[in-house]
Amino acid sequence: MTTLIQPYKGTLVDLFAPQARTAALKEQALSMPSWDLTFPQLGELELLKSGGFSPLRGYLGQADYERVLAEWRLQDGTFWPMPLTLDISAAVAEQLEVGASLALRDLEGVLLAVVKVGELWAPDRAAEAQALYGSTDSAHPGVARVLAKSGTVCVGGVVEGVESRSHHSFVALRHAPAELRAQFAKRGWTKVAAFHTRAPIHVAQQKLAQREASELGASLLLHPLIEDGEDYYHRVRCYRAALEHFPRQTTLLSLQALPARPAGAREVLWHAIVRQNCGCSHMLWEQGGAGSYDADAEALAQYSEQLDIELRACAPYVYVEERAAYLPPAEVPADARIRPFDEQELQRRLREGTEIPEWFTFPGVERELRMRYPANSELGFTLFFTGLSGSGKSTIAKAVQAKLLELGGRPVTLLDGDEVRKHLSSELGFSKEHRNINIRRIGYVASEITKNSGIAICAPIAPYAALRSEVRAMIEPYGGFIEIHVATPLEECERRDRKGLYAKARAGIIKEFTGISDPYEEPQTPELRIDTTGLGVDEVAQQVFLYLEQHGYIT
Numbered sequence: 001m002t003t004l005i006q007p008y009k010g011t012l013v014d015l016f017a018p019q020a021r022t023a024a025l026k027e028q029a030l031s032m033p034s035w036d037l038t039f040p041q042l043g044e045l046e047l048l049k050s051g052g053f054s055p056l057r058g059y060l061g062q063a064d065y066e067r068v069l070a071e072w073r074l075q076d077g078t079f080w081p082m083p084l085t086l087d088i089s090a091a092v093a094e095q096l097e098v099g100a101s102l103a104l105r106d107l108e109g110v111l112l113a114v115v116k117v118g119e120l121w122a123p124d125r126a127a128e129a130q131a132l133y134g135s136t137d138s139a140h141p142g143v144a145r146v147l148a149k150s151g152t153v154c155v156g157g158v159v160e161g162v163e164s165r166s167h168h169s170f171v172a173l174r175h176a177p178a179e180l181r182a183q184f185a186k187r188g189w190t191k192v193a194a195f196h197t198r199a200p201i202h203v204a205q206q207k208l209a210q211r212e213a214s215e216l217g218a219s220l221l222l223h224p225l226i227e228d229g230e231d232y233y234h235r236v237r238c239y240r241a242a243l244e245h246f247p248r249q250t251t252l253l254s255l256q257a258l259p260a261r262p263a264g265a266r267e268v269l270w271h272a273i274v275r276q277n278c279g280c281s282h283m284l285w286e287q288g289g290a291g292s293y294d295a296d297a298e299a300l301a302q303y304s305e306q307l308d309i310e311l312r313a314c315a316p317y318v319y320v321e322e323r324a325a326y327l328p329p330a331e332v333p334a335d336a337r338i339r340p341f342d343e344q345e346l347q348r349r350l351r352e353g354t355e356i357p358e359w360f361t362f363p364g365v366e367r368e369l370r371m372r373y374p375a376n377s378e379l380g381f382t383l384f385f386t387g388l389s390g391s392g393k394s395t396i397a398k399a400v401q402a403k404l405l406e407l408g409g410r411p412v413t414l415l416d417g418d419e420v421r422k423h424l425s426s427e428l429g430f431s432k433e434h435r436n437i438n439i440r441r442i443g444y445v446a447s448e449i450t451k452n453s454g455i456a457i458c459a460p461i462a463p464y465a466a467l468r469s470e471v472r473a474m475i476e477p478y479g480g481f482i483e484i485h486v487a488t489p490l491e492e493c494e495r496r497d498r499k500g501l502y503a504k505a506r507a508g509i510i511k512e513f514t515g516i517s518d519p520y521e522e523p524q525t526p527e528l529r530i531d532t533t534g535l536g537v538d539e540v541a542q543q544v545f546l547y548l549e550q551h552g553y554i555t
């Protein structure tokens, strides 16, 4: 089966069925098996139908897929670096056979396209991950994405488009490839450089994109990759704010909905094909920047001549203080004072609510960033004390609670180990399973408190690292998570033995006792580690307060 109709230099593929046929397709689709497209599939289908993946007319069949993985080419020799497959569940695949049709619908059930089933096969996903990412380690996001498709079936076949995917936001910034080509023609732009990024555009990227495009004699298409998700609205508003600082006559902003596939040169070349199809003559990106590609220059050089679009990876511009300007590294005088300011520094200043230099970003972008990442002083947070029984967790937690209440501002809730076990976890014992349930409950309550801008103080033993990480992940999306290891040594805890539990544990009367007959996994990188031996409770509480002040949680 071939999905190709024409070589690159031909006109744009348009897979939308003529008006007269769409009514018939909608009617026929009522009796076809249906597949509800995932978010990434929605983006891919949209590009496929509108010619962004020209010359493809549909999803790859097995032979095309295998050759793409092995040789970056389709069966007929056309250069194509990335497999485009339609992956569906085995349950839906069972309702299909070669020659049948499959209705492709959005999440609301709207019929977007029909695919004529040319082939059905179950690929080896580990081999796919290996070919694309050189690894099968699921810690790699690309590998994880491929392995998550294990058990799905690929449908190869030609696509007929029925309706466009409906967008309700930023509609003026979304353009099909043909629309972009028309815009360029209307403006008389014969050379267009697409600037690729996935991160906000700050002054450094603006200077780079503008200068590099102008050196090429090209107009500029800001073509950021966007994905549906929590950050979508925020990111697009940042792009809109940055756009105001580009010259109007030579710059256009258009959103490119493509799922990330961090497969090095393959991804760059795949995106370059899309941009070529959009009518661009060049593609620019900031090498190594936050929203950049991670591509091997050799592989890029080897394959880039397969395309008509010219690729340019640009070294990041640097801010030279005495010139008050961003310059390409080659133009920076050897003795120049350079002001480094990276993404990490930006995040730190946002968290702490401190000033962001005006040479780094635009006022509109800064406003957006501050809204998206409120300063720590405006966020809720959780103080998560962990340590052996008798280490002093509860005593410190109570002192810290009192001082925070004295300070005022946010509501404070103490979730002490013993208290929680009395009220929230009274049915639980001390097996690993029960301890984990207990910690999850504490984590859930603390995340709700944090979400609502309060302060949660937790003081359980929480002996297992995995559960502490789980709780961190539950809380960090909403506010601060400060893990405090109360690292009082076992001998000291046992010497104190306020409740007489260690004696009972040593005598075998209490089983599964943490530190004696049950494990305690020490935190590797807590925000704070405090050994209380020889310290008064106020001194320890003071260390916690210093941390909170240093990180801007309290002022």
Ligand code: PPS
Pocket: 388, 389, 390, 391, 394, 417, 418, 421, 430, 434, 435, 436, 438, 439, 459, 460, 461, 462, 463, 499, 501, 510, 511, 512, 513, 514, 518
């Ligand atoms: S855990 O592991 O986080 O679920 O434990 P936690 O909810 O903090 O409960 C610890 C308190 O329970 C008492 N206790 C025990 N601790 C550890 N192991 C065993 N087997 C055990 N049995 C009872 C003990 O008083 C702990 O209180 P703290 O305040 O830590 O001394």
